[in-house]
Amino acid sequence: MNFAARRTTELGLLVLGTMFVVGAYLLATLPDDSPIPTAVGPLLAVTVGLPLIMHLAVRRLAPQADGMLLPLAALLNGLGYVFIVRLDEAKASPSGLAGLQSLWMILGAGAFIATLIVVRDARRLERYRYTAGFVGLVLLLMPLLPVVGRTINGSRIWVSFGPINFQPGEFAKLALALFFAGYLVEKRELLAINRAFGPIALPDPKHLGPVLIAWGVALVVMVMERDLGSSLLFFTLFLVMIWVATERASYLLVGILLFAGGAYLAFNAFSHVQERMELWGGFWDLVGPVAQRPTQLDLAAFSMADGGTAGQGLGLGSPTSIPVVESDFIYAAITEELGLLGAAAVLVAFLLMIGAGLRIAQQAATAFERLFATGLTTLLGFQAFIIMAGVVRLLPLTGVTLPFISYGGSSLLANYVLLALLLRISDDTATRANERIAAHQMTEVVG
Amino acid sequence: MSKQIRNLGVFLACCYAALFLQVNRLTIFQADELQDDPRNNRQVVRDFSRPRGTIETADGVVVAESVDSQDQFKFQRTYPTGDLFAHVTGFFAFQLGSTGVEREYNSELAGRGLGFDLQELDDLFVDRERVGNVTLSLRNDVQQIARDQLGQREGSVVAVDPRNGEIIALWSLPSYDPNLLATHDFPAAEAASEALNADPEEPTRSRAYREREFPGSTFKVVTATAGVERGGVTEDSPDYPVQSEYQAAGIGTPIGNFGGGSCGGTLFVILQNSCNTAFAQMGVEQAQAPGMTATAEAYGFNQEVPIDLPDPVRSRWPTEVVTDNPPFLAQASIGQNEVQSTPLQMALVAAAVANDGKVMRPHVMREILDDQGDVVERYEPSTWTTPMSEETSRLLREAMVSVVTDGTAQRLDDEVEGDVVVGGKTGTAQIGSDPPRSHAWIIGFAGPEGEVPHVAVAVLVEGQEGASEQTGGRVAAPIASAVLAAALAPPAAPAGG
Numbered sequence: 042m043n044f045a046a047r048r049t050t051e052l053g054l055l056v057l058g059t060m061f062v063v064g065a066y067l068l069a070t071l072p073d074d075s076p077i078p079t080a081v082g083p084l085l086a087v088t089v090g091l092p093l094i095m096h097l098a099v100r101r102l103a104p105q106a107d108g109m110l111l112p113l114a115a116l117l118n119g120l121g122y123v124f125i126v127r128l129d130e131a132k133a134s135p136s137g138l139a140g141l142q143s144l145w146m147i148l149g150a151g152a153f154i155a156t157l158i159v160v161r162d163a164r165r166l167e168r169y170r171y172t173a174g175f176v177g178l179v180l181l182l183m184p185l186l187p188v189v190g191r192t193i194n195g196s197r198i199w200v201s202f203g204p205i206n207f208q209p210g211e212f213a214k215l216a217l218a219l220f221f222a223g224y225l226v227e228k229r230e231l232l233a234i235n236r237a238f239g240p241i242a243l244p245d246p247k248h249l250g251p252v253l254i255a256w257g258v259a260l261v262v263m264v265m266e267r268d269l270g271s272s273l274l275f276f277t278l279f280l281v282m283i284w285v286a287t288e289r290a291s292y293l294l295v296g297i298l299l300f301a302g303g304a305y306l307a308f309n310a311f312s313h314v315q316e317r318m319e320l321w322g323g324f325w326d327l328v329g330p331v332a333q334r335p336t337q338l339d340l341a342a343f344s345m346a347d348g349g350t351a352g353q354g355l356g357l358g359s360p361t362s363i364p365v366v367e368s369d370f371i372y373a374a375i376t377e378e379l380g381l382l383g384a385a386a387v388l389v390a391f392l393l394m395i396g397a398g399l400r401i402a403q404q405a406a407t408a409f410e411r412l413f414a415t416g417l418t419t420l421l422g423f424q425a426f427i428i429m430a431g432v433v434r435l436l437p438l439t440g441v442t443l444p445f446i447s448y449g450g451s452s453l454l455a456n457y458v459l460l461a462l463l464l465r466i467s468d469d470t471a472t473r474a475n476e477r478i479a480a481h482q483m484t485e486v487v488g
Numbered sequence: 489m490s491k492q493i494r495n496l497g498v499f500l501a502c503c504y505a506a507l508f509l510q511v512n513r514l515t516i517f518q519a520d521e522l523q524d525d526p527r528n529n530r531q532v533v534r535d536f537s538r539p540r541g542t543i544e545t546a547d548g549v550v551v552a553e554s555v556d557s558q559d560q561f562k563f564q565r566t567y568p569t570g571d572l573f574a575h576v577t578g579f580f581a582f583q584l585g586s587t588g589v590e591r592e593y594n595s596e597l598a599g600r601g602l603g604f605d606l607q608e609l610d611d612l613f614v615d616r617e618r619v620g621n622v623t624l625s626l627r628n629d630v631q632q633i634a635r636d637q638l639g640q641r642e643g644s645v646v647a648v649d650p651r652n653g654e655i656i657a658l659w660s661l662p663s664y665d666p667n668l669l670a671t672h673d674f675p676a677a678e679a680a681s682e683a684l685n686a687d688p689e690e691p692t693r694s695r696a697y698r699e700r701e702f703p704g705s706t707f708k709v710v711t712a713t714a715g716v717e718r719g720g721v722t723e724d725s726p727d728y729p730v731q732s733e734y735q736a737a738g739i740g741t742p743i744g745n746f747g748g749g750s751c752g753g754t755l756f757v758i759l760q761n762s763c764n765t766a767f768a769q770m771g772v773e774q775a776q777a778p779g780m781t782a783t784a785e786a787y788g789f790n791q792e793v794p795i796d797l798p799d800p801v802r803s804r805w806p807t808e809v810v811t812d813n814p815p816f817l818a819q820a821s822i823g824q825n826e827v828q829s830t831p832l833q834m835a836l837v838a839a840a841v842a843n844d845g846k847v848m849r850p851h852v853m854r855e856i857l858d859d860q861g862d863v864v865e866r867y868e869p870s871t872w873t874t875p876m877s878e879e880t881s882r883l884l885r886e887a888m889v890s891v892v893t894d895g896t897a898q899r900l901d902d903e904v905e906g907d908v909v910v911g912g913k914t915g916t917a918q919i920g921s922d923p924p925r926s927h928a929w930i931i932g933f934a935g936p937e938g939e940v941p942h943v944a945v946a947v948l949v950e951g952q953e954g955a956s957e958q959t960g961g962r963v964a965a966p967i968a969s970a971v972l973a974a975a976l977a978p979p980a981a982p983a984g985g
Contacts, residue, residue: 281496284492285489285492285493285496286489288489288491288492324510327513327514327518327521327522328522328525331525331526331527334527335525335527335528339525339527342514342522343522343523343525343527343528343530344530345511345514345515345522346514346515346518346519346520346521346522346523346528347519347523347530348514348515348519349515349516349519350515350516359530359533359534359537362530362533376511376514376515380515381511381512381515381516384511384515385508385511388504388507388508388511391504392500392501392504395497395500395501396497399493399494399496399497402493403490403493403494408489411489411493412489415489415493415496419496422500422503423500423503426500426503426504426507429507430503430506430507430510433507433510433511433514434510435506435507435510
């Protein structure tokens with residue numbers, strides 16, 4: 042089988058994606074009086090140059106990997122960048138976020154290539170599962186440390202060393218996905234044993250330990266760091282992975298019951314959880330009560346209502362009326378200016394990435410790789426879902442970034458690492474398939 | 489594992505499908521509802537960041553325009569004439585909303601009017617932002633004379649063209665400077681707004697159409713109309729007895745004349761002398777309560793004036809008080825008791841007499857032009873109410889002219905030159921006796937002989953010292969006279985324009 046053709050596909054898709062991004066950039070800046078957009082050099086560098094460099098790196102380092110993921114990521118990342126530039130320019134005092142984001146994009150591409158270089162064989166990561174588990178926990182709980190931990194916008198999810206702030210939680214997710222994959226592959230036979238409790242079969246209580254630990258950690262994150270989004274994402278990741286590993290739906294049942302219990306407790310005990318629920322008020326209402334001052338969510342709903350089918354047009358809406366629109370609420374800005382069509386296109390792009398990720402998982406040769414790829418895809422797919430669902434009021438708003446699109450360095454870096462890992466697994470699978478075919482042919486010749 | 493991975497894919501696809509449905513609700517199905525949410529100011533923000541049409545007077549003076557601003561809104565609304573047209577243009581402010589013409593014709597000024605939609609297809613291909621420019625029926629020169637004449641006295645001046653309802657001048661003091669509220673320095677705008685709102689004189693409220701006062705003797709024109717239309721009063725009969733007091737049946741203070749004098753006579757004479765006892769008697773005995781009520785309401789009392797400015801105040805005729813209560817009816821018939829009128833309404837009373845008995849819908853917008861100068865909307869004159877027949881109006885016109893030639897309003901034609909017929913009626917509404925203070929009123933009309941008068945006017949000067957039947961004629965008539973003369977003169981060439 043010739044998987045190398047995948048690179049041609051990738052290049053073709055990349056060209057299409059970049060054309061779209063550059064076009065979007067021109068449109069976004071056209072309404073201004075200047076005939077030639079001012080910052081077209083840096084734009085071309087980050088939206089055309091970077092994907093091309095990453096493409097060349099993949100050609101060299103993972104030549105047989107999936108060809109869909111990188112173009113989709115580059116498209117979403119480029120779209121996000123255009124919006125960050127556009128939103129920043131609309132502000133009375135531009136905060137230079139666009140410049141920072143382009144810097145993060147360069148670092149992200151670096152992290153992407155470095156991951157491909159360092160991880161030459163995904164299977165070898167299995168060895169580091171416990172190290173990863175430890176590192177993941179440390180990263181997750183790091184913001185709680187006294188000196189380095191920082192609370193920004195009410196969430197204690199930041200760590201700062203000197204001038205650099207980052208969210209270790211973004212990397213913790215990757216480490217934990219690795220840990221779960223390795224651990225579950227090791228223990229899945231044991232964990233898969235069900236015991237009948239009357240008519241329903243449930244996991245043996247003595248194997249529920251890991252579930253309870255994961256649940257406990259999720260609660261700690263939610264309560265101590267006030268990070269509902271990460272907590273939800275983390276617990277979802279664990280549940281999905283244990284379910285896929287053991288093939289026992291009973292874990293989902295137990296997990297959902299635990300989640301419901303935890304959520305109920307948290308709702309009653311902690312005001313910030315209550316606040317979030319009250320701000321949401323159910324998916325049926327698109328805005329809060331008229332008598333109250335409009336919240337960030339209400340402003341986002343007003344913004345998206347202006348979108349209509351095809352949107353106000355890039356650069357023509359006024360999404361800056363939503364506070365901190367460039368991170369959590371960037372999806373509202375996209376919906377306002379690109380309309381239902383643009384919003385749906387973003388959804389489709391994420392769905393395609395999920396599809397590609399799950400296909401990689403499905404085809405992977407070893408249980409570890411399958412599980413790891415599933416975990417990584419779950420992280421990407423659910424994180425995007427959780428924040429978009431929050432913005433459109435399908436779920437209570439829990440602040441996480443929209444992968445590849447939102448402004449945010451830690452998130453971008455972590456997601457490029459995630460992407461590289463998926464590509465690495467995909468490349469391994471293809472390489473091994475080719476080797477098998479070759480070996481098979483060899484046997485035939487010899488025989 | 490593969491079954492689980494497939495199911496996971498299906499589950500995620502369902503999640504995203506739910507997202508898609510929710511986005512549909514937001515952008516399509518419930519978008520209108522969200523856009524109508526009172527807290528949604530996005531339309532305002534959009535209008536704020538677009539060019540906006542000018543507002544010009546009939547004689548070509550720009551009274552509101554948008555100029556380039558170096559801030560996030562791109563355009564700053566300015567009002568070059570300051571307080572002069574504040575009550576007409578209103579203001580267009582970000583946090584404080586908008587009022588006046590800025591509010592009434594917001595869509596047109598922003599280029600979203602009905603007439604523009606037909607041209608929208610063009611706009612897809614041509615990069616041009618359409619706006620509508622509003623031309624007012626008001627004249628800058630007349631408005632300025634109104635302001636100069638009223639001077640520092642609180643009160644109102646309303647001039648209207650009886651033939652089509654066009655408002656020519658609408659001035660009241662105190663006024664305010666809309667620039668202070670329209671500024672993009674929001675804290676300053678907020679402070680200015682608070683200061684204006686805290687002012688007990690309420691400078692932002694136009695006294696000309698949003699405040700009512702006792703109309704005093706100017707209301708006798710209404711009583712006369714009721715008497716002629718519904719009480720059989722003619723030029724010659726009845727001949728009201730010369731007396732100093734009139735006591736209607738029932739318990740109540742008798743009606744006296746100003747200064748305790750005695751008067752009486754036929755319609756023209758009692759109107760010229762503004763005879764309280766005779767008009768009280770006419771209201772009670774000839775017109776009677778139902779007739780008075782019908783005529784007052786036919787003039788527009790107890791109704792919302794259909795003017796194209798926000799929140800007009802209804803003038804009041806106290807139907808429920810005067811019914812079956814002759815002493816109160818007697819008071820109401822001379823503009824006392826609970827009768828209250830806006831200056832605008834009293835101008836419309838004069839206009840009805842002038843315009844063959846018909847009150848035209850008053851309006852301040854004459855036409856709206858697009859940026860190419862093509863008319864996209866023109867105000868079509870229409871009749872609002874008809875309080876009297878043409879015949880009655882002819883009689884009353886003559887009666888009011890005789891008030892100027894031989895009665896209390898002799899100063900009304902002082903400023904008017906040429907072959908012009910001037911009619912009027914003064915009024916003095918006493919509001920305090922120690923020291924005596926009163927509101928000085930005059931209503932009137934003027935125009936070339938043999939034609940329907942071209943202008944009707946109402947002037948109210950509030951809180952004047954003294955209280956005699958002469959007060960209205962002495963204080964208000966010179967103002968009205970200057971305004972009538974200015975309105976009859978052809979428009980002055982706009983300064984610098």
